Amino acid sequence: MLELRYNPLTDEWIIVSAETQRRPVQPSQQSCPICVGGVELPEEYDLISFENRFPALKRNPPDVLSESDIFLKKRSFGICEVVVYTSRHDVALPGMPLRQIEKLVEMWVDRTVELFTYDFVEYVFIFENRGKEVGASLSHPHGQIYAFPFLPRRILAKVEGFSKWRDQKGSCPVCDVVAEEVRLKKRIVFETDSFVSLVPFYARFPFEVHVYPKRHVTSLPELTTLERAELAKHLKIITLKYDGLYGQEFPYMMMFFQAPMKRLDAELFHLHIEFNPPKRDKDKIKWMASVETGTWAFINPMVPEQAAEMLRRVEVSEL
Amino acid sequence: MRVLKKEISEFFQAPFADDTISLRNIHSKNAVILKLKGNGEQRFEILRCERVSCWSFAQRALRHIFIEGNTLAGFTGFEEIQIEEEAGHVYAFGKPLYEASVVIVRGSGRLNSLKSFYELLWNCCGFSTKMPRSLLMGDSFNETLDRRDALLVLSSKSEAKVKDLLEKGVRVALHVENERELDIFYRSGVRSFILSDFKNEYRERYADCFFILQEGDVASAIGKVDGLIVDIKEFSLEEIVLAGLVNRLLPLYVSAEGVDSKLLDVLGFGAIGWRRCTNPVFTRIEQKRYGIYEISYVSETNVPGRVRIDVSKDSVEWFFEQSEISLKKQTLEREDGRYFHFYREGVS
Structure with a gap:
């Protein structure tokens, strides 16, 4: 079964996809489906993005009929891609050569541009789940892209937030936050000419890091060549710092928030990347429990300034 | 004001x-x-x-x-x-x-x-509220067509030629004078039509069709049809800028020849007979100062760039940036219909 169902209580669409249940879970390197010679990728490759065998959304979804005026359904138009960062099974983002991450950024740019050309696509969401703590089903370095046929609720909340800020202050909230954080310095983890990585004042997770371009750009394709290279550097530095924090492979959710480019208010949006790591200590998890899941209200057990200080202190030299 | x-x-x-x-x-x-x-x-x-x-x-x-x-x-x-x-x-x-x-x-x-x-x-104000419906959406989506292909407008209405192109999977559009002609070509498999006179009942009768209005104003076309042909020669640069904004609401097709195709690409115009530039690549228009508009965009090869239009001097200035990393992309379709996009360094 593959369909969208409408929830009138929250005004949102739920993706029902029985196919995702069939995804393999943490296979060994010998049976890794995305290694060269694996079931998905028999041929040699460097980087690749391909449509998921077990997708939540499809280019040609089956027909559906709403059950009634109350129980509404829609076809699950969309595209779910698996993005394989490298043919090497045994490295992750922090261990990849910077050049490879730069190529990855270029590939994300191309995927963003191409996926937005589909008429049914309203939003392109790039993300990576690293570690079994956040449900990664394969250990081979990879991320995913969901090209949604609707604007997910949290994206809509961000769009509304940008619009409200513009109405009240006449400016962009990220531009304002970046200017203030650069002045204060206390929550900054890493800074270059065009980007700043910081633990946000409003962090929801203990070691949450946001990567903000200093210039007001709405999406990855708008970044200049230099900015794309700098973004690659930030991704490497932040993930290296995560791994160095407790000397272990640090699980995280990495999410790219780009403008919903087909909307007229897309220009208000400011591109940013969020790292949401679930760990609150070496062996402790900050769970998305009832309060967080049920109300979207987060209780952060870590003071953001302290988290920033801890991450700043992790020295990284490998570039 | x-x-x-x-x-x-x-x-x-x-x-x-x-x-x-x-x-x-x-x-x-x-x-x-x-x-x-x-x-x-x-x-x-x-x-x-x-x-x-x-x-x-x-x-x-x-x-x-x-x-x-x-x-x-x-x-x-x-x-x-x-x-x-x-x-x-x-x-x-x-x-x-x-x-x-x-x-x-x-x-x-x-x-x-x-x-x-x-x-x-x-x-x-009495304008239609129905949003345009795309040929490529919902039940009408024809899997065999590449949605990014050009829309080919045929000047000849030879049925043999139409049939030949349709068999090759080309998106064919035809000018039709009246509903009788529309109906004939609809039965032949044509699904894109250019009309001088659009009637609302066509929507129900030819539900899977793509209609482009030959003439008309944007405000009234926006709720009715899927595209509008505009004569670019009528527009000043300022108006082209606005048309670029409006184009996010309704695809505009250009009927004039000899215009600067780069400018049209940037603004996301569909161009009849050319490759249609659907446009997530056009990113922003800013008025830098009085009379000077700057448009940010990404080229079809993903190279970011800007064009500055100086209305007072009637000049257009282009700024390109060449990406240091150039990726070559090869797309394969597997037997199960899934697309695999391979990227490696090199010039595509």
Whole structure:
């Protein structure tokens, strides 16, 4: 079964996809489906993005009929891609050569541009789940892209937030936050000419890091060549710092928030990347429990300034 | 900006009445709609704004729109509109027809205001509210067609040629004079038509078709058809900029030849007979200073760039950036229909 169902209580669409249940879970390197010679990728490759065998959304979804005026359904138009960062099974983002991450950024740019050309696509969401703590089903370095046929609720909340800020202050909230954080310095983890990585004042997770371009750009394709290279550097530095924090492979959710480019208010949006790591200590998890899941209200057990200080202190030299 | 010789804020403060014209005003969230009933004889000042800080678009197809700061004022249903400049101000004069409207929108950003303006035109001023339906959406999506292929407009209506192209999977569009002709080619498998006269009932009768209107204005086409042909030669650079914004609401196709195709690509125009540039790549339009507009975009090969249009000098300046990393992409389709996009370093 593959369909969208409408929830009138929250005004949102739920993706029902029985196919995702069939995804393999943490296979060994010998049976890794995305290694060269694996079931998905028999041929040699460097980087690749391909449509998921077990997708939540499809280019040609089956027909559906709403059950009634109350129980509404829609076809699950969309595209779910698996993005394989490298043919090497045994490295992750922090261990990849910077050049490879730069190529990855270029590939994300191309995927963003191409996926937005589909008429049914309203939003392109790039993300990576690293570690079994956040449900990664394969250990081979990879991320995913969901090209949604609707604007997910949290994206809509961000769009509304940008619009409200513009109405009240006449400016962009990220531009304002970046200017203030650069002045204060206390929550900054890493800074270059065009980007700043910081633990946000409003962090929801203990070691949450946001990567903000200093210039007001709405999406990855708008970044200049230099900015794309700098973004690659930030991704490497932040993930290296995560791994160095407790000397272990640090699980995280990495999410790219780009403008919903087909909307007229897309220009208000400011591109940013969020790292949401679930760990609150070496062996402790900050769970998305009832309060967080049920109300979207987060209780952060870590003071953001302290988290920033801890991450700043992790020295990284490998570039 | 002043409308009907009053400051904009006055319309938002209290219901407005005027002795000289019959007027009804409707408050929306951030907008006021003034509906005027004229006898066609009175000519008066509709709008006044400062030339230096105002975007104005006075091409008929786009309606009369003036944007100053966070305020947009657009009007429709006036006769003999005259735009005059004096002492640093722009004045618009005209006679209201039976149902003329002035729509004032206060909002955040030109794009939002523009969208609200068109929505209000649809919802409150008698324009159709039905959104265009795409050939490529929903049940009508034909899996065998590549949605990014060019829309080929045939000048010849030879049935053999049409059939041949359709068999090759080419998206064919035909000019049709009347419904009889439309029906004949619909039965042959053509699903894109260019019409001079569109009727709403075509939507039900030919539900999976893509309709492009040969002539007409944007405001009335936007709710009805899937695309509109505009003659680029009629547009000034300012109007092209606005058309670029409007194009996010309705694909515009260009009928003139010999225009700067780069400019059209940047603005996301569909171009009949050429590869249609669907445009997530056009990213932003900014007015850098009076008369100078800067458009950011990404080329089809993903190289970011900018074009600066200087209206006062009628010049166009291009800024390209070459990416240091060049990736070569190869797309394969597996037997199960999934696409695999391989990337490696190299020039594509």
